[in-house]
Amino acid sequence: MIDTLIATLVSGLVLGSLYALMASGLSVVWTTLGVFNFAHGALMMIGAFLAWTLVEPVGLPLPVGILCGALGAAALGIVIERLLVRPYYGNRNMLLITVMTTLAAMIIMEKGAQMIWGARLKQLPRLIDGEISIASATISAHEAVMILLAPLVLAAIWAFTVRTNIGRSLRAVGQNQDSAALIGINVPFAFALAFGLSAALAGLTGALLGSIRFITPAMGADPLTKAMIVVIFGGLGSLGATAGAAYLIGLIEAILVLWLGLYWTPFVLFLIMIVVLVFRPNGIFGGNQ
Amino acid sequence: MERLLEVTDLSAGYGAVTVLRGVDIHLDAGESIGLFGPNGHGKTTLLKTISGLIRPTAGAIRFSGNDITKARPSNIVNAGLIHSPQGNTLFGDMQVHETLELASIAKRAKGGSRKNLKSVFELFPRLEERRTQKARTLSGGERQMLSIGCALMCVPKLLMLDEPTLGLSPRLKKELAAAVGDIAKSGVPLVVVEQDVEFLMALTDRLYMIEHGEVVREIDKANAPDHEEVMKLYFGEVSH
Numbered sequence: 344m345i346d347t348l349i350a351t352l353v354s355g356l357v358l359g360s361l362y363a364l365m366a367s368g369l370s371v372v373w374t375t376l377g378v379f380n381f382a383h384g385a386l387m388m389i390g391a392f393l394a395w396t397l398v399e400p401v402g403l404p405l406p407v408g409i410l411c412g413a414l415g416a417a418a419l420g421i422v423i424e425r426l427l428v429r430p431y432y433g434n435r436n437m438l439l440i441t442v443m444t445t446l447a448a449m450i451i452m453e454k455g456a457q458m459i460w461g462a463r464l465k466q467l468p469r470l471i472d473g474e475i476s477i478a479s480a481t482i483s484a485h486e487a488v489m490i491l492l493a494p495l496v497l498a499a500i501w502a503f504t505v506r507t508n509i510g511r512s513l514r515a516v517g518q519n520q521d522s523a524a525l526i527g528i529n530v531p532f533a534f535a536l537a538f539g540l541s542a543a544l545a546g547l548t549g550a551l552l553g554s555i556r557f558i559t560p561a562m563g564a565d566p567l568t569k570a571m572i573v574v575i576f577g578g579l580g581s582l583g584a585t586a587g588a589a590y591l592i593g594l595i596e597a598i599l600v601l602w603l604g605l606y607w608t609p610f611v612l613f614l615i616m617i618v619v620l621v622f623r624p625n626g627i628f629g630g631n632q
Numbered sequence: 633m634e635r636l637l638e639v640t641d642l643s644a645g646y647g648a649v650t651v652l653r654g655v656d657i658h659l660d661a662g663e664s665i666g667l668f669g670p671n672g673h674g675k676t677t678l679l680k681t682i683s684g685l686i687r688p689t690a691g692a693i694r695f696s697g698n699d700i701t702k703a704r705p706s707n708i709v710n711a712g713l714i715h716s717p718q719g720n721t722l723f724g725d726m727q728v729h730e731t732l733e734l735a736s737i738a739k740r741a742k743g744g745s746r747k748n749l750k751s752v753f754e755l756f757p758r759l760e761e762r763r764t765q766k767a768r769t770l771s772g773g774e775r776q777m778l779s780i781g782c783a784l785m786c787v788p789k790l791l792m793l794d795e796p797t798l799g800l801s802p803r804l805k806k807e808l809a810a811a812v813g814d815i816a817k818s819g820v821p822l823v824v825v826e827q828d829v830e831f832l833m834a835l836t837d838r839l840y841m842i843e844h845g846e847v848v849r850e851i852d853k854a855n856a857p858d859h860e861e862v863m864k865l866y867f868g869e870v871s872h
Contacts (some may be wrong), residue, residue, distance in 0.1 A: 527738030
């Protein structure tokens with residue numbers, strides 16, 4: 344009984360780390376631009392494929408592959424912002440239009456990946472081989488790295504947006520674009536930076552996930568859905584709320600899988616989200632604004 | 633004499649609505665100017681167009697010898713033309729000191745950030761008392777101080793203030809007016825939009841009266857030294 348509980352906790356922690364990395368990127372774009380980026384999952388997938396290409400066929404070391412996966416996704420994110428989001432700034436229906444344009448970007452990237460890399464399943468080697476046992480629960484060392492890395496990445500984003508002027512400028516632009524421009528912030532640059540940073544996080548997550556799941560063109564769909572649940576469930580806007588919600592959702596999911604099985608888990612997860620939003624429309628950690 | 637700011641035949645508006653129709657104003661080195669006139673006649677739009685928030689439909693804006701008609705707001709700030717907007721709510725979730733530090737993000741302001749923060753706190757001690765408070769929790773007067781403080785952090789070569797004392801209690805208004813007077817005395821040229829003509833007269837050398845998006849009268853203080861005369865002009869003009 345205790346063993347099962349620990350195993351569930353650990354598995355919830357792995358899921359929570361994955362969701363925290365994905366959702367924090369989604370949240371950065373939302374707080375800066377007020378846009379939901381539906382291509383976020385596809386950017387994650389691109390990060391995984393790029394890392395795989397550099398590591399397997401090309402033969403570069405895995406950390407280099409992961410880094411390049413993140414950077415490649417960032418570059419693509421900046422292109423998406425420039426071509427599919429920026430033309431609609433100031434449009435009254437920007438939120439709805441960008442839902443469609445980023446969905447289009449997702450489809451283009453998924454089909455493009457299918458054409459470039461084919462349908463054969465791919466997988467990256469692990470950062471560290473071996474396994475770690477905590478009580479009776481066993482996880483791979485690679486998963487342990489993810490568990491340790493996620494809070495570090497979150498702390499880095501937090502420090503960036505609170506301690507540095509360039510990071511603060513993202514928050515400022517999200518809260519008041521005109522005032523931000525009038526104190527000398529380059530607003531279009533801030534938008535591109537937010538998209539690039541967010542896409543880098545997605546690419547990093549994909550490249551890390553590519554070692555424990557199969558890399559396929561559609562691998563981003565499920566993490567994207569979960570990241571959206573996390574961001575909405577936590578309360579839009581705050582990084583702390585997003586991180587808290589990521590681990591909470593990861594844990595709930597792990598418990599549900601143990602208790603109800605994989606089949607019913609998504610259903611119950613959405614049910615919980617709906618119930619929470621009925622009573623707390625601003626999210627479980629969101630303020631009453 | 634060198635022209636610091638020159639606005640020529642400027643037209644601008646919001647979408648299909650034209651607000652400014654062929655506005656000409658200028659500011660020579662060493663002087664300050666005031667803009668007054670009824671509400672909703674284009675004074676704020678004029679400032680927003682100069683600072684690049686609104687793209688003009690016609691005309692030209694030159695600052696310090698450079699054409700800034702189509703420049704990006706951040707580049708205009710970096711040139712030293714700073715606009716402290718009306719009723720500025722700034723960034724609700726950001727602390728006072730964070731906001732002020734952020735306002736030195738422009739290249740021209742980066743180096744002196746720490747020194748400038750100190751002088752802003754000297755000018756507005758209340759901001760220092762509230763330094764870790766979020767902007768959203770500040771009173772109207774404190775927000776106005778923060779807004780002007782941000783403008784000062786940008787190291788203005790020319791400072792445009794849009795109704796700096798709007799909606800404040802008489803006591804606070806006096807405090808703000810004194811601070812703006814100190815800024816003017818420190819040698820920063822001002823473009824001030826105000827309803828209070830007496831305040832404007834004390835602060836500036838020339839006044840432009842703006843009505844229906846046009847400059848209807850230019851008043852040199854040398855010719856109309858008495859603010860009551862200006863008031864007469866003002867109300868005489870409005871009541872017809």
